[in-house]
Amino acid sequence: MQDFWDWFRWLYEATGINLSIFYDAFDRAHFLAGAIMTLRLSAVCIVLSVVIGIVGAWLQESRLKFVRLMVYWYIQFFRNTPPLVQLFFFYFGLGGLLTSATGSGEHVPLVGNVTWAIVSLSFFAGAFNTEIFRSGVQAISSTTIEAAESLGFSRLRIYCLIVFPLALRVSLPALTNNLVNLVKTTTLAYAIAVPEMLYVTSQIWSDELNVPELMNVLLVSYVILAGALAYLMRRWERALHLPGFGA
Amino acid sequence: MKPDWRTDLPVLVPEALRAVSTTTFPNDWRGRHWRPTVPAGLGLLLLFVACCGVAQAQAGPDQPSVWATLWKWTPLLLQGFLLNLAISVLAMLLGTVLGLLLGVAQIAQSAWARKPSWLVTQFFRNAPWLVLLFYCMYLLPFRVTVLGGTVAIPGWVKATLGLSLPVMANVSEILRGAVQSIPTGQWESAASLAFSRRWILWMIILPQCIRRMLPPWMNLYSILTMATVLASIVGVDELLTLTARALSAEDRPGLLLPFYSYDLLWFFIYCYPIARLTLYLERRYAVPD
Numbered sequence: 020m021q022d023f024w025d026w027f028r029w030l031y032e033a034t035g036i037n038l039s040i041f042y043d044a045f046d047r048a049h050f051l052a053g054a055i056m057t058l059r060l061s062a063v064c065i066v067l068s069v070v071i072g073i074v075g076a077w078l079q080e081s082r083l084k085f086v087r088l089m090v091y092w093y094i095q096f097f098r099n100t101p102p103l104v105q106l107f108f109f110y111f112g113l114g115g116l117l118t119s120a121t122g123s124g125e126h127v128p129l130v131g132n133v134t135w136a137i138v139s140l141s142f143f144a145g146a147f148n149t150e151i152f153r154s155g156v157q158a159i160s161s162t163t164i165e166a167a168e169s170l171g172f173s174r175l176r177i178y179c180l181i182v183f184p185l186a187l188r189v190s191l192p193a194l195t196n197n198l199v200n201l202v203k204t205t206t207l208a209y210a211i212a213v214p215e216m217l218y219v220t221s222q223i224w225s226d227e228l229n230v231p232e233l234m235n236v237l238l239v240s241y242v243i244l245a246g247a248l249a250y251l252m253r254r255w256e257r258a259l260h261l262p263g264f265g266a
Numbered sequence: 267m268k269p270d271w272r273t274d275l276p277v278l279v280p281e282a283l284r285a286v287s288t289t290t291f292p293n294d295w296r297g298r299h300w301r302p303t304v305p306a307g308l309g310l311l312l313l314f315v316a317c318c319g320v321a322q323a324q325a326g327p328d329q330p331s332v333w334a335t336l337w338k339w340t341p342l343l344l345q346g347f348l349l350n351l352a353i354s355v356l357a358m359l360l361g362t363v364l365g366l367l368l369g370v371a372q373i374a375q376s377a378w379a380r381k382p383s384w385l386v387t388q389f390f391r392n393a394p395w396l397v398l399l400f401y402c403m404y405l406l407p408f409r410v411t412v413l414g415g416t417v418a419i420p421g422w423v424k425a426t427l428g429l430s431l432p433v434m435a436n437v438s439e440i441l442r443g444a445v446q447s448i449p450t451g452q453w454e455s456a457a458s459l460a461f462s463r464r465w466i467l468w469m470i471i472l473p474q475c476i477r478r479m480l481p482p483w484m485n486l487y488s489i490l491t492m493a494t495v496l497a498s499i500v501g502v503d504e505l506l507t508l509t510a511r512a513l514s515a516e517d518r519p520g521l522l523l524p525f526y527s528y529d530l531l532w533f534f535i536y537c538y539p540i541a542r543l544t545l546y547l548e549r550r551y552a553v554p555d
Contacts, residue, residue: 087302088302088304091302091306092306092308092309092310093309095306095307095309095310095534095538095541096306096309096310096313096530096534098541099306099488099492099533099534099537099538099541100310100492100530100533100534100537101491101492101493101494101495101530101533102492103495103496103498103499103506104495104506104526104529104530104533105530107506107526108523108526108527108530111522111526112317112522112523112526112527113523115519115520115522115523116320116523199392203392203393203394203395204394206394206395206396206397207396207496209396209499210499217394217396217397217400221400230404230405231404231405234397234400234401234404234405237397237400238389238393238397238398238401241392241393241394241397242388242389242392242393245392246392
């Protein structure tokens with residue numbers, strides 16, 4: 020393994036291409052920590068945003084007009100404002116309010132920047148997921164629902180057992196797009212100093228002054244990450260495919 | 267969905283009416299195709315007012331009111347917002363021109379044009395906008411020498427270039443998708459009328475594509491407008507940068523919430539009508555089943 024890392028040192032000495040994140044043990048660990056943070060952020064946000072989407076799509080068919088209106092406002096708010104400003108609104112605005120005073124009179128934030136990034140990005144992607152699932156749910160024909168009703172299913176059971184499993188299959192292509200977009204949006208956490216991949220890389224290039232090399236590493240890393248997610252989602256889509264349902 | 271109780275058999279009318287009045291629907295699917303009548307902007311406006319109220323409640327007795335402070339900074343913030351809009355329009359223009367060229371290359375017959383343009387499209391579509399922006403900010407020279415004189419490239423120009431790259435890739439994909447959505451019968455019938463490939467594309471396929479491309483293109487513009495605030499991370503004096511500067515000049519933590527919700531409101535006011543128009547066009551151009 021050491022030979023592999025040393026090859027990059029040789030590459031630097033021979034060609035001037037300074038990929039310090041491979042041959043320098045400190046930079047390597049730093050970059051790896053950033054990559055893991057990006058993966059963690061993506062994974063948590065994907066799960067939370069999908070949950071928000073499922074619940075939101077369910078609430079949007081609520082019998083209460085007020086609930087429907089709230090979901091509608093939530094979706095329109097997150098869809099039509101910049102995610103970066105949302106992040107600042109959450110982190111600086113709400114985070115500034117949620118502080119606890121210590122004995123020495125200092126105000127310590129109760130919620131850290133990583134948590135705010137997760138909250139903000141999940142709600143952002145969740146708004147799109149709600150719309151995606153809703154259009155999936157609306158694609159299910161009402162005769163299917165009526166058939167379920169006539170079999171005595173309750174509203175919740177119809178949604179959980181019949182409507183949603185079918186709607187998921189309709190929504191998967193759009194969901195894949197949105198989740199890939201979410202992974203790319205995790206870079207915004209850079210702005211509130213979450214040590215994710217972009218943030219640590221920018222720290223490394225300020226030390227080593229190897230901006231072009233690391234820029235390319237960064238681009239390739241994200242393309243691989245997005246590609247891997249898209250590939251997994253395609254596999255899942257194929258696994259869920261029902262003969263005779265959908266295209 | 268409520269069943270339809272109307273009937274054209276007169277004998278059954280009283281029966282049907284009674285059925286309606288006595289049947290209770292345990293599962294009421296009224297929300298299924300519900301469209302709100304309350305404007306979406308009202309929610310954000312309420313949020314903004316609430317934020318200002320919280321800030322006003324926190325303010326000391328000798329401090330100017332939140333509204334007055336916001337009003338004082340509005341001209342400066344407006345300047346920043348106009349830069350955002352300028353960047354978005356320029357990046358959209360540049361990205362659309364490049365993207366159309368790339369998209370036409372993607373549907374070319376020659377594999378030499380098709381494969382590389384496909385690769386370029388996928389690459390720029392899958393790379394995060396922020397990383398592409400960093401790429402242009404750091405790797406483009408800050409000044410160029412043209413005909414012996416040096417011309418400085420301002421940051422916002424580089425940001426515009428950086429934002430036009432993902433736009434280019436998305437427009438390319440929109441064009442490819444639109445061309446593929448035209449039934450192949452159109453190509454065949456045009457070919458049987460002895461049109462050449464170039465003429466089929468130019469006279470028959472692309473005119474039909476414009477209509478299909480318009481809604482996703484407008485959607486992309488809306489996304490781009492919201493992405494222009496990313497330029498603040500790389501130090502362009504747009505809305506978010508100026509907001510941060512105004513906040514540090516005021517030095518009142520309580521103002522964070524009103525100022526950022528104020529920014530949100532502006533973007534909402536600009537982007538929401540575009541989203542509504544997009545939806546309208548989508549419905550209008552939709553092919554009925």
